[in-house]
Amino acid sequence: PESAMAPKKPLCLPSLLLPLLTLLLPQADTRSFVVDRDHNRFLLDGAPFRYVSGSLHYFRVPRVLWADRLFKMRMSGLNVVQFYVPWNYHEPEPGVYNFNGSRDLFAFLQEATLANLLVILRPGPYICAEWEMGGLPAWLLRKPKIHLRTSDPDFLAAVDSWFKVLLPRIYPWLYHNGGNIISIQVENEYGSYRACDVSYMRHLAGLFRSLLGDKILLFTTDGPEGLKCGSLQGLYTTVDFGPADNMTKIFGLLRKYEPRGPLVNSEYYTGWLDYWGQNHSTRSIPAVTKGLEKMLKLGASVNMYMFHGGTNFGYWNGADEKGRFLPITTSYDYDAPISEAGDPTPKLFAIRNVISKFQEVPLGPLPPPSPKMTLGPLTLHLDGNLLDFLDFLCPQGPIHSVLPMTFEAVNQVHGYMLYRTYLTDTVSEPTQLWVPNNGVHDRAYVMVDGVFQGVLERNMKHNLFLMGKIGATLDVLLENMGRLSFGSNSSDFKGLLQPPILGQTVLTQWLMFPLKVDNLVKEWFPIQPLKSSHPQTPSGPTFYSTTFPILNSGGDTFLFLPGWTKGQVWINGFNLGRYWTKRGPQQTLYVPRPLLFPRGAHNRITLLELENVPPQPQIQFLDRPILNSTKHRTYIYSLSSASEPMELSGH
Numbered sequence: 001p002e003s004a005m006a007p008k009k010p011l012c013l014p015s016l017l018l019p020l021l022t023l024l025l026p027q028a029d030t031r032s033f034v035v036d037r038d039h040n041r042f043l044l045d046g047a048p049f050r051y052v053s054g055s056l057h058y059f060r061v062p063r064v065l066w067a068d069r070l071f072k073m074r075m076s077g078l079n080v081v082q083f084y085v086p087w088n089y090h091e092p093e094p095g096v097y098n099f100n101g102s103r104d105l106f107a108f109l110q111e112a113t114l115a116n117l118l119v120i121l122r123p124g125p126y127i128c129a130e131w132e133m134g135g136l137p138a139w140l141l142r143k144p145k146i147h148l149r150t151s152d153p154d155f156l157a158a159v160d161s162w163f164k165v166l167l168p169r170i171y172p173w174l175y176h177n178g179g180n181i182i183s184i185q186v187e188n189e190y191g192s193y194r195a196c197d198v199s200y201m202r203h204l205a206g207l208f209r210s211l212l213g214d215k216i217l218l219f220t221t222d223g224p225e226g227l228k229c230g231s232l233q234g235l236y237t238t239v240d241f242g243p244a245d246n247m248t249k250i251f252g253l254l255r256k257y258e259p260r261g262p263l264v265n266s267e268y269y270t271g272w273l274d275y276w277g278q279n280h281s282t283r284s285i286p287a288v289t290k291g292l293e294k295m296l297k298l299g300a301s302v303n304m305y306m307f308h309g310g311t312n313f314g315y316w317n318g319a320d321e322k323g324r325f326l327p328i329t330t331s332y333d334y335d336a337p338i339s340e341a342g343d344p345t346p347k348l349f350a351i352r353n354v355i356s357k358f359q360e361v362p363l364g365p366l367p368p369p370s371p372k373m374t375l376g377p378l379t380l381h382l383d384g385n386l387l388d389f390l391d392f393l394c395p396q397g398p399i400h401s402v403l404p405m406t407f408e409a410v411n412q413v414h415g416y417m418l419y420r421t422y423l424t425d426t427v428s429e430p431t432q433l434w435v436p437n438n439g440v441h442d443r444a445y446v447m448v449d450g451v452f453q454g455v456l457e458r459n460m461k462h463n464l465f466l467m468g469k470i471g472a473t474l475d476v477l478l479e480n481m482g483r484l485s486f487g488s489n490s491s492d493f494k495g496l497l498q499p500p501i502l503g504q505t506v507l508t509q510w511l512m513f514p515l516k517v518d519n520l521v522k523e524w525f526p527i528q529p530l531k532s533s534h535p536q537t538p539s540g541p542t543f544y545s546t547t548f549p550i551l552n553s554g555g556d557t558f559l560f561l562p563g564w565t566k567g568q569v570w571i572n573g574f575n576l577g578r579y580w581t582k583r584g585p586q587q588t589l590y591v592p593r594p595l596l597f598p599r600g601a602h603n604r605i606t607l608l609e610l611e612n613v614p615p616q617p618q619i620q621f622l623d624r625p626i627l628n629s630t631k632h633r634t635y636i637y638s639l640s641s642a643s644e645p646m647e648l649s650g651h
């Protein structure tokens with residue numbers, strides 16, 4: 001990028017000089033990145049080096065946009081990019097590995113090199129990151145008694161198997177081997193986990209050493225309260241904290257573990273995460289830049305978490321448990337310096353200004369915000385109720401069990417499973433249906449003979465009342481809202497964890513239909529909108545879709561679903577993620593331009609609405625995001641232009 005920005009002048013080195021120059025370049029055997037404990041600093045190839053790093057998660061950005069985001073990070077003055085490796089993103093089934101397309105971690109490493117960024121890698125095995133199960137694969141829970149993140153032999157066997165695939169592939173990318181990885185984190189904030197199993201951490205450290213050699217700098221990261229259980233002899237200790245924390249106190253604590261060597265904050269929070277149903281999180285520019293400047297003045301190395309957040313596409317969001325189950329939103333904008341759509345924000349320029357006081361910032365302007373597009377409103381047509389497509393959604397047919405089985409027990413990782421039983425008596429009065437022990441993980445949409453009765457929700461809504469004739473079909477569609485990524489002291493199984501109770505009757509004899517919704521949307525709807533045999537009036541989980549062309553060169557855009565309730569969206573078969581308009585705070589979904597076909601071709605959008613559709617099944621594409629709506633208001637943009645939203649009184 002610098003060369004692209006430098007003034008153009010002919011480079012005419014006499015040919016004899018070139019061999020001399022290569023002698024001056026650090027060769028693989030002289031490349032080094034080490035801790036200089038005598039001077040409390042890092043050394044890169046023997047010279048003092050301080051990193052100013054930013055986190056960007058390749059797994060939250062379409063591959064075609066990686067170079068753009070990394071370039072903007074370099075132009076912001078960063079010299080390092082830090083990122084996790086989610087184990088569940090690359091080993092979807094035991095022994096099955098995926099490093100292709102947007103999962104090609106090594107292509108991302110190459111893009112980082114091209115952007116002139118060094119790399120700090122955080123391969124876990126647990127990564128937290130508000131990512132599904134903190135990056136651990138759900139198939140681990142097929143052994144229900146497994147103790148995650150401990151020296152449980154079943155857990156360690158799976159960890160060893162994964163790292164014996166991943167780490168040898170990482171080895172050539174280590175800085176001293178000619179690559180760009182200067183350091184690697186072991187586990188993630190282990191001190192915040194109740195197990196505090198030092199033999200587990202020792203096992204990981206030994207495994208990393210055996211597979212990566214003894215030159216690479218291995219480190220740990222913990223909040224101040226986690227240093228005791230999270231740090232380990234032989235691993236460099238680092239901390240994480242945000243703008244509002246007491247830096248002096250925390251770095252003072254850190255010095256108890258690393259009396260000498262550079263101070264490092266591995267996660268300086270530039271913003272924060274969002275939960276469905278909670279207010280949008282922000283961190284102010286003055287607070288962020290003040291803390292950054294103070295750390296840089298101390299000579300500390302810093303990684304800003306996040307520098308670009310991106311999106312939890314598909315079902316990949318995680319969840320926290322703070323008194324109750326709190327799923328993370330689809331947007332991972334994080335109020336970060338680079339917005340979810342990849343645009344530089346005022347926070348970026350303020351940070352760039354601080355960095356420029358301490359080290360060289362590449363010359364030249366940041367790229368402008370990407371072109372944005374408005375479209376619509378578009379009217380969607382009813383494809384049919386979810387139950388109409390059961391044969392396509394579960395081609396192998398249901399699994400029968402006396403008691404309901406979990407997603408994990410039937411090898412369903414993400415999304416949805418239908419639980420079906422039949423009333424053994426007529427229920428002539430409205431009768432309570434509930435699941436003991438808060439056993440709905442996470443949301444249940446209840447139908448009787450295909451007619452929607454209502455919703456049960458983990459921690460939130462524990463019962464509903466229904467009637468039905470003997471032999472009536474009772475369908476319970478279970479939605480997995482994402483497995484706990486933090487604070488879980490137990491494994492987060494999904495599904496009906498207990499048999500539901502109707503009145504005084506424990507309901508038994510269940511058929512479980514693991515649903516392959518993405519296959520249906522990808523393989524069937526584009527061929528022929530599979531009109532159900534008798535499209536009924538919408539009732540409960542229902543598919544809607546339409547096709548639309550882009551009228552000009554188009555741009556990034558934000559899908560707005562006014563009046564819709566909650567569901568999932570696909571554009572051209574790509575799972576854009578969850579929407580929950582009724583609960584907020586997010587009201588729009590980011591649609592990257594590369595997901596859409598060029599002008600003239602027809603794009604297809606498909607919605608699975610889980611509850612209730614608006615009177616007019618319409619959607620819009622806006623030229624800006626809405627991430628902080630309050631729950632009671634509905635915005636309808638003026639149809640003529642994307643002017644400021646008119647605020648309608650709530651509903």
Ligand SMILES: CCCCNC(=S)N1C[C@H](O)[C@@H](O)[C@@H](O)[C@H]1CO
Pocket residue numbers: 127128129130188189240267272273320486
């Ligand atoms: C409610 C906070 C959940 C715990 N996560 C914390 S403290 N964080 C530290 C964690 O290491 C990182 O992966 C992110 O999860 C970050 C929050 O964005």
